[in-house]
Amino acid sequence: MPDIATIRVPADFEFEFPGASRxxxxxxxxxxxxxxxxxxxxxxxxxxxxxxSASAFQTLAILDGAGEPLPGHVIAERLLVSSASxxxxxxxxxxxxxxxxxxxxxDRRKVLxxxxxxxxxxxxxxxxxxxxxxxxxISTLPESDREHLLSSLTTIRARLSLLAGQPLPPAKARRRRxxxxxxRSAR
Amino acid sequence: MPDIATIRVPADFEFEFPGASRxxxxxxxxxxxxxxxxxxxxxxxxxxxxxxSASAFQTLAILDGAGEPLPGHVIAERLLVSSASxxxxxxxxxxxxxxxxxxxxxDRRKVLxxxxxxxxxxxxxxxxxxxxxxxxxISTLPESDREHLLSSLTTIRARLSLLAGQPLPPAKARRRRxxxxxxRSAR
DNA sequence: TATTGTTATACTCTATAACTATA
DNA sequence: TATAGTTATAGAGTATAACAATA
Numbered sequence: 001m002p003d004i005a006t007i008r009v010p011a012d013f014e015f016e017f018p019g020a021s022r023x024x025x026x027x028x029x030x031x032x033x034x035x036x037x038x039x040x041x042x043x044x045x046x047x048x049x050x051x052x053s054a055s056a057f058q059t060l061a062i063l064d065g066a067g068e069p070l071p072g073h074v075i076a077e078r079l080l081v082s083s084a085s086x087x088x089x090x091x092x093x094x095x096x097x098x099x100x101x102x103x104x105x106x107d108r109r110k111v112l113x114x115x116x117x118x119x120x121x122x123x124x125x126x127x128x129x130x131x132x133x134x135x136x137x138i139s140t141l142p143e144s145d146r147e148h149l150l151s152s153l154t155t156i157r158a159r160l161s162l163l164a165g166q167p168l169p170p171a172k173a174r175r176r177r178x179x180x181x182x183x184r185s186a187r
Numbered sequence: 188m189p190d191i192a193t194i195r196v197p198a199d200f201e202f203e204f205p206g207a208s209r210x211x212x213x214x215x216x217x218x219x220x221x222x223x224x225x226x227x228x229x230x231x232x233x234x235x236x237x238x239x240s241a242s243a244f245q246t247l248a249i250l251d252g253a254g255e256p257l258p259g260h261v262i263a264e265r266l267l268v269s270s271a272s273x274x275x276x277x278x279x280x281x282x283x284x285x286x287x288x289x290x291x292x293x294d295r296r297k298v299l300x301x302x303x304x305x306x307x308x309x310x311x312x313x314x315x316x317x318x319x320x321x322x323x324x325i326s327t328l329p330e331s332d333r334e335h336l337l338s339s340l341t342t343i344r345a346r347l348s349l350l351a352g353q354p355l356p357p358a359k360a361r362r363r364r365x366x367x368x369x370x371r372s373a374r
Numbered sequence: 375t376a377t378t379g380t381t382a383t384a385c386t387c388t389a390t391a392a393c394t395a396t397a
Numbered sequence: 398t399a400t401a402g403t404t405a406t407a408g409a410g411t412a413t414a415a416c417a418a419t420a
Contacts, residue, residue, distance in 0.1 A: 019319040021325065023334075024325035027336055028321045033340075040347075071401075084389070109397065109400065109402070111401080131211075133350075135206060139211070156325060157220065158191040164228060169319065171316035258378075259379065260377085269412060272410065275409085296378045390407090391406090392404085397398100
């Protein structure tokens with residue numbers, strides 16, 4: 001049973017990367033791996049393979065969540081893709097009969113994307129399964145730790161939203177250690 | 188300044204999705220968003236745009252971390268891609284002069300992938316920048332919370348590695364709420 | 375027989391640039 | 398002018414299946 005220990009970085013990490021923080025990088029690496037493991041479990045077959053890419057399924061989920069048809073540019077912006085990519089995504093979904101394009105009643109520049117009954121079935125089937133997997137994945141974490149975890153994550157996101165508006169600091173040069181053969185792939 | 192609050196799911200969430208856990212889904216959603224925000228900050232230009240995809244850069248990082256040339260199938264397995272995809276990835280990197288294929292000295296089935304000096308320069312420049320961004324992103328989280336966070340993440344990963352070996356439980360049906368127009372996109 | 379890697383094929387995602395239609 | 402969307406073009410990533418070479 002691999003991968004059940006906390007991933008650590010080497011003791012000389014902060015020597016090799018001036019400006020880095022060992023504990024911070026450990027948090028980042030473990031965050032990434034945990035997130036990947038959750039995704040993998042959610043997508044593990046047989047998940048009644050809907051055969052949709054993450055972006056395509058997310059498009060359906062966004063439409064379901066909105067509870068009403070949306071114009072393409074709104075979906076594109078929530079999905080963080082370009083308008084041309086959105087066109088192509090909607091093309092794919094339309095080909096599979098999961099969405100329909102219909103003209104906006106008043107603004108003739110816009111095209112409203114509607115979920116079809118087939119798509120609604122896909123979403124209604126997938127969402128409960130996804131949330132059930134998540135419930136199972138987190139089930140061994142006590143409720144009090146969940147609140148603590150949420151608060152730590154929010155602290156990080158708040159800091160990131162500040163950083164996003166600032167210029168990037170110059171990076172300091174890597175200091176090479178003497179040659180050795182230990183595996184440093186965790187970095 | 189958007190997105191600095193903990194993302195919550197609606198109060199009737201566990202009614203709508205039997206078998207789901209509200210706090211668990213909140214953890215999963217916030218984990219995903221935090222992870223995305225870290226990636227976005229790491230990739231924020233001008234990051235001396237190396238122009239490499241995530242997989243391509245990770246391939247270089249894996250080779251750098253190993254400290255020695257590796258056969259393709261080893262990289263493929265760490266990267267979680269097929270051997271054919273690995274061939275295509277190495278093709279791309281070779282075209283850009285970042286890796287070289289050389290025959291394995293003893294096992295003639297294998298091809299060892301070597302980093303070129305150019306690639307080493309890319310990695311030596313990117314890794315310190317990445318770890319510096321991470322240090323900044325986590326900087327407002329007290330050291331004791333970092334350990335707590337790591338431990339919670341490991342608890343989740345341990346549970347996931349157990350689940351991965353088990354059959355998927357049947358999902359219960361979604362219960363539709365009365366129609367309303369609130370935005371439920373956080374799900 | 376099993377392992378390693380490649381080729382062939384196909385599809386999706388993604389982006390930029392140029393364009394049309396509408397507001 | 399600005400907004401919404403499409404088309405054209407291009408490149409990358411991904412997978413499966415069939416195959417060759419080697420162990």
